[in-house]
Amino acid sequence: MTREITVHGTVADGFEAVREEFAAVVTGERDDYEGQLCVYVHGRRVVDLWAGEGVAGDSLYGVYAATKGAAHLVAALLVQDGTLELDRKVTYYWPEFAAEGKGALTLRELLSHRAGLIGTDGGFTLAELADDRAIAERLADQRPFWRPGTAFGCHALVIGALSGEVIRRATGRTVQELYQERIRAPYGLDFHLGLPAGREPGFRSAQPMLPTAAQQALLDGQPTGPHTLAAIAFNRHGVEPTDLEDLANQRLIRAVGPASVGGVASARGLAGMYAAAISEMDGKAPLLKEDTVAEFGQIHSVGHDLVTRLHRSFGLGFQATADTWHPFLGAGAIGHSGANGVQSFADPRAGLAYGYTRRRFAFPGGAAPENDRLVGAVHRAALSAR
Structure with missing residues (x-):
């Protein structure tokens, strides 16, 4: 028996179509759907919706790779401050990184997923995945899986630890500490790294979603060997293979907030962070200057991702959201999706900041398919509201 799911929350005048689209998504989903949608335009919250039994606007979800957006907002602030320089070699900050032929890699190349350090030969334990410094120490000694700078691939579980170690060496502070001090606390964001x-x-808690027969057939056609680049990048090849769907359910991960996958947030927190990045909020100037947003949003890696074997695009630390997910967005949109269907981004040309969460994993990972409908409705309303 199908359970009727009620949509809660509010939308501003001119965004009624977004509520209708969200209601249509909820109706078309399984009867145990849980999700949230929040949108800001020019620093003003215009959409705040949620649905599902027991869900509220401030309910919290594991946001997996969307965590990378928070980590690399810290990196962008440090570049803007002059504390980090994108074209310096990583070894300027982290001398031990030079092992195994990695000495020429620049910070710019590292942030654009070109280091070839997607994991280690032996894999990580859960305790190591929760500890960015432990990951960084292991990777400093690791031989890259492709020649650094020649190609790119999603450093799914480790990119935050790599950039975080550069940040720690340059500042003496962790990504988590700087994020709390400079971003989360000043804006009261429900987006936590720890x-x-x-x-x-x-x-x-995150819940799995079983693929349909057609989706399973597609999965069966993908390379699944224990030593593929994908297996190494998602830590499925070691003595403690990672169950990605269960990762956010581990209190150890949530408590520490590793900078690649450990964030916990509401849609309000996701959208609020990106709104603060590009817009005036609560009388505060945008966190990032226009030139910084443009630098970090400029596409640095595009084409065949060696890990996911899909067309992907990265700026610096952020996904190039318009090319990878939603081509109607403005050039230079920055953000990051999460493996469980989460989507979050800023489109600076439209003054738009978007956050979407869901409890149940969506096939095949990354931004859930319904985001195409939701982002389209949001974008049309935002442009009409000018």
Whole structure:
């Protein structure tokens, strides 16, 4: 028996079509759907919707790779400050990184997923995946899986640890500390890199979604060997293979907030962070200057991703959201999706900041398919509201 799912929340005048689209998504989903949608335009919240049994606007979800957006907003701030220089070699900050032929790699190349350090030969334990410094120490000694700078591939579980170690060497502070101090706390964002124990009751555990027969056939056609680049990048080849769907359900991961995959957020937190990045918020100037947004949003790696074997595009730390996911967005949109269907980004040309969460994993990973409909409705409304 199908359960009727009620949409809660509010939309501003001119964004009624977004509520209708969200309601259509909810109706078309399984009867245990849970999700949230939040949108800001020029620093003003214009959409705040949620649906699902037991869900509220401030419920928290694991956001997996969307965490990378928070980590690399910190990196962008440090470049803007002059603390980091994109075209310096990584070894300027982190001398041990030079092992195994990695000495020529620049910070710019590292941030654009060109290092070839997608994992280690032996894999990581869960405790290591929760510890960015442990990951960085292992990777400093690792031989790259392709010649650094010659190609790119998603450094799914480790890019935040790599950039985070550069940040720690340059500042003496962790990504998590700087994010809390400069971004999360000043704006009161419900986007945490390290979830306090007191917020645990608001966390909604991630749940798997079984693929349809057609989707399973597609999966069966993908390379699944234990030593493929994908297996290494997603840590499926070691003595403790990673169950990605269960990763956010581990309190160890949530408590520490590793900078590649450990973030916990609501849609409000995701959208609020990107709104603060590009727009005036609460009387505060945008976190990033226009030139910084343009630098980090410029496409640096595009084409065949050696890990996912899909067409992908990266700026610096961020996905190039318009090319990878939503081609109608403005050039230079920055953001990052998450493996469980989460999507989050800023489109600076439209003044748009978007956050979407869902509890149940969506096939095949990354931004869930319904984001195409939702982002389209949001973008049309934002342009009409000018």
